[in-house]
Amino acid sequence: EDKVVQSPLSLVVHEGDTVTLNCSYEVTNFRSLLWYKQEKKAPTFLFMLTSSGIEKKSGRLSSILDKKELFSILNITATQTGDSAIYLCAVVGGSSNTGKLIFGQGTTLQVKP
């Protein structure tokens, strides 16, 4: 059975801290891995990763994929209270090329002032 597991499930940090969120997966026919940020509304897209070892960056956020060890990490440096959200990892894969996303449970990040 295809699965995506995120850790930790929740995290509380203070502003200025650096955090690392983990996503491991066991998915047949892996095609890509996506990170989303969800505040009190719909998930919004952060990154899509398809190749190992190539870091994607957007401001204080960065992510990298390891297709050999089947995991990805999302780093957030110099955290701010606006980073408080649920971070979702999802993998595109499975037996048919339908773009279905298999989601992890999410990591709830709280950044305290």
Next chain:
Amino acid sequence: DAGITQSPRYKITETGRQVTLMCHQTWSHSYMFWYRQDLGHGLRLIYYSAAADITDKGEVPDGYVVSRSKTENFPLTLESATRSQTSVYFCASSRGGGSYNEQFFGPGTRLTVL
């Protein structure tokens, strides 16, 4: 440019009633998806559609029905609502179904079944 919209945003219904959640997108995306989000389970795929008149089951399809007569609309119907269907429902769309097409999400519908 409205993007992807869902209606209603909030709905309270009773066990056994039929409920339809609407999803509309203005991008002419081929693929559309319905997810439910519950604490501890993340987002789970209910149904998806690759094009008008083409639909397929996702991970948790039981108790739900979908149709897609037009590319822009993808309604989700709960034929006889149960308390276990209390959840937040998200509709999403993507340009294609392959590996490289990110999904865009609607604002969600919070459904409570009493």
